[in-house]
Amino acid sequence: MSAEALDTGFAEARDTGVFARAGVLRRLARDRVAALAGLVLTVIVLAALLAPWIAPYDPYFTDLTKVMRPPDAEHWFGTDNTGRDIFSRVIYGTRNTLMLGLVGVIVGGFIGGVLGILAAYYRRLDGWIMRLVDVMLAFPAILIGLAVAAIFGAGLTAVVIALVVATVPDVARVARGAAIGVMGQEFMEAGRAVGVSDGELIWRYLTLNCISTIFVFLTLRFGQIILIGAALGFLGMGAQPPTAELGMMAAQGRDFLFMAPHIATIPSCAIFVIVLAANLLGDAFRDVLDPRLQT
Amino acid sequence: MGQQIVHRLLISFPALLGVLFLCFCLLQVVPADPAMIIAGPDAKAETIAAIRQELGLDRSIPIQFFEYILRVLRGDLGRSIISNRMVSEELAMTIGPTVELMLGAMLIAVPSGLALGTLAAVNRGRLADRVIMACSVAGVSMPVFFIGLILIQYVGFKWALLPFTGRTGPVWDGGLPSLILPALTLGAVLIGPIARLTRTATIPVGTLIGLQAAFLLGGAVGTETMFSWPGVGRLAVGAIVSSDFPTAQGAIMILAIAFLSINLLVDVLYVYLDPRIQRR
Numbered sequence: 001m002s003a004e005a006l007d008t009g010f011a012e013a014r015d016t017g018v019f020a021r022a023g024v025l026r027r028l029a030r031d032r033v034a035a036l037a038g039l040v041l042t043v044i045v046l047a048a049l050l051a052p053w054i055a056p057y058d059p060y061f062t063d064l065t066k067v068m069r070p071p072d073a074e075h076w077f078g079t080d081n082t083g084r085d086i087f088s089r090v091i092y093g094t095r096n097t098l099m100l101g102l103v104g105v106i107v108g109g110f111i112g113g114v115l116g117i118l119a120a121y122y123r124r125l126d127g128w129i130m131r132l133v134d135v136m137l138a139f140p141a142i143l144i145g146l147a148v149a150a151i152f153g154a155g156l157t158a159v160v161i162a163l164v165v166a167t168v169p170d171v172a173r174v175a176r177g178a179a180i181g182v183m184g185q186e187f188m189e190a191g192r193a194v195g196v197s198d199g200e201l202i203w204r205y206l207t208l209n210c211i212s213t214i215f216v217f218l219t220l221r222f223g224q225i226i227l228i229g230a231a232l233g234f235l236g237m238g239a240q241p242p243t244a245e246l247g248m249m250a251a252q253g254r255d256f257l258f259m260a261p262h263i264a265t266i267p268s269c270a271i272f273v274i275v276l277a278a279n280l281l282g283d284a285f286r287d288v289l290d291p292r293l294q295t
Numbered sequence: 296m297g298q299q300i301v302h303r304l305l306i307s308f309p310a311l312l313g314v315l316f317l318c319f320c321l322l323q324v325v326p327a328d329p330a331m332i333i334a335g336p337d338a339k340a341e342t343i344a345a346i347r348q349e350l351g352l353d354r355s356i357p358i359q360f361f362e363y364i365l366r367v368l369r370g371d372l373g374r375s376i377i378s379n380r381m382v383s384e385e386l387a388m389t390i391g392p393t394v395e396l397m398l399g400a401m402l403i404a405v406p407s408g409l410a411l412g413t414l415a416a417v418n419r420g421r422l423a424d425r426v427i428m429a430c431s432v433a434g435v436s437m438p439v440f441f442i443g444l445i446l447i448q449y450v451g452f453k454w455a456l457l458p459f460t461g462r463t464g465p466v467w468d469g470g471l472p473s474l475i476l477p478a479l480t481l482g483a484v485l486i487g488p489i490a491r492l493t494r495t496a497t498i499p500v501g502t503l504i505g506l507q508a509a510f511l512l513g514g515a516v517g518t519e520t521m522f523s524w525p526g527v528g529r530l531a532v533g534a535i536v537s538s539d540f541p542t543a544q545g546a547i548m549i550l551a552i553a554f555l556s557i558n559l560l561v562d563v564l565y566v567y568l569d570p571r572i573q574r575r
Binding site: 131134135138139140141142143146147149150151152154223224227228230231234235236237247250251254257258261264265268269271272275276278279280283 | 306307309310311313314317318320321324432433435436437438439440441444445447448452508509512513516517520521531532534535536540543544547550551554555558
């Protein structure tokens with residue numbers, strides 16, 4: 001018996017996984033809220049990707065003759081205190097904010113997933129890895145952001161590090177939980193019995209069977225991670241002016257709140273819409289794919 | 296049960312060391328050599344070396360770290376570069392307001408979160424449940440500063456109902472009006488998650504509040520900055536922006552230790568409240 005023979009067992013196990021399950025998209029589309037959230041998020045991501053072609057103005061071009069204009073036909077979201085077009089800046093800001101969240105979730109998810117799966121497979125690593133996770137959990141993300149910004153200076157790197165550290169421990173726990181469940185399946189024992197190598201067991205049989213749970217968990221976390229990134233931007237620990245980032249734009253607008261409330265309110269609304277859409281979509285993914293992941 | 300608590304303490308210890316090491320690193324990155332600054336621009340090399348020795352800067356990093364821990368244990372966190380006051384003094388002044396803000400926020404969030412969550416659970420599947428859950432998802436998706444900006448804009452500025460900058464004094468001494476808006480801002484973020492967790496009731500309320508500690512701490516930093524509330528979070532942000540490393544180190548340490556202690560306390564309470572845990 002070889003690895004090929006095991007594939008039947010593997011296929012059965014994969015039926016409970018995400019990507020093989022038939023009709024996932026159809027079921028998501030039937031949930032109207034999720035469909036709408038997905039649509040909104042798609043539009044936002046496309047706008048962020050195509051920013052240079054979509055933005056009507058240069059986001060860094062200052063026009064001191066048109067300062068703090070409220071929204072009108074010429075400038076859809078008005079202009080800020082130096083006459084920059086807020087609509088264009090929100091598009092570029094969304095690009096930065098989304099990118100921060102994505103990098104945080106993907107890098108953090110990868111590290112956390114690897115740690116969790118290794119902890120489940122090699123039981124003697126378990127104690128050490130989980131202790132490391134406990135230490136990481138001892139730092140709230142905002143504090144990590146503050147500390148990193150204090151050491152290396154404020155900037156996008158500081159925020160990315162904070163977001164990665166915020167993602168790793170929870171993902172590691174979820175991945176470990178899922179992987180321990182898979183370890184109990186017969187095909188793992190069978191694979192070991194016929195001498196399938198550790199590497200192949202971990203990758204083909206363990207990781208591929210856990211990846212759906214990790215994926216769903218990451219979509220659930222995505223909104224939170226974006227919020228943390230925006231909060232750090234608001235505190236001045238992230239992108240530095242003139243770079244557009246939604247949290248930082250809200251902070252800058254705060255100084256002109258009473259004269260021109262739209263400067264702070266519009267970027268804040270943009271964050272709210274992104275995070276809301278991400279959260280709704282994450283909830284829908286969970287309901288369809290992995291209802292056990294109630295957090 | 297005693298065993299559980301000892302286990303938690305053992306886990307907290309490396310975390311505490313991690314916090315201290317991070318704060319120690321913060322002091323190591325001061326861009327200029329402190330000995331050179333103290334000695335002045337045209338000091339001789341020997342003078343600088345003497346000062347380095349006096350400050351202990353010529354010793355190895357592990358020894359310096361050990362000495363740092365000893366100093367922290369004695370309550371000596373160094374001196375602020377900006378105000379020239381002892382960091383411990385600065386912290387002592389800011390801890391009160393932060394605790395006040397957090398308690399105020401909890402006082403708003405916990406009862407309303409519990410009430411809304413229970414209401415949703417009782418009417419599960421009906422209109423009330425759906426509205427409450429929709430609001431809670433919206434609440435979880437909102438940046439803290441958005442709520443604060445709206446409150447400042449309307450309640451504080453347009454309708455001029457409540458003060459929105461600074462703290463006029465302790466709550467018992469006429470400080471209540473200035474506490475309301477910051478506490479409301481911070482509390483509003485917590486209502487959603489508390490309501491959600493209460494509805495599913497998977498964990499005891501005590502733990503649930505502990506789970507929000509990270510939220511509460513992170514939110515407090517933003518809220519304090521926004522309302523010029525003289526707390527530890529604002530001190531930390533201000534110190535980082537002005538490169539006041541000793542103060543930043545002290546403020547971050549206090550916040551991290553507070554977070555660790557809250558979690559420890561909650562875990563101990565959890566074991567105490569839920570005897571099933573002991574058997575595991």
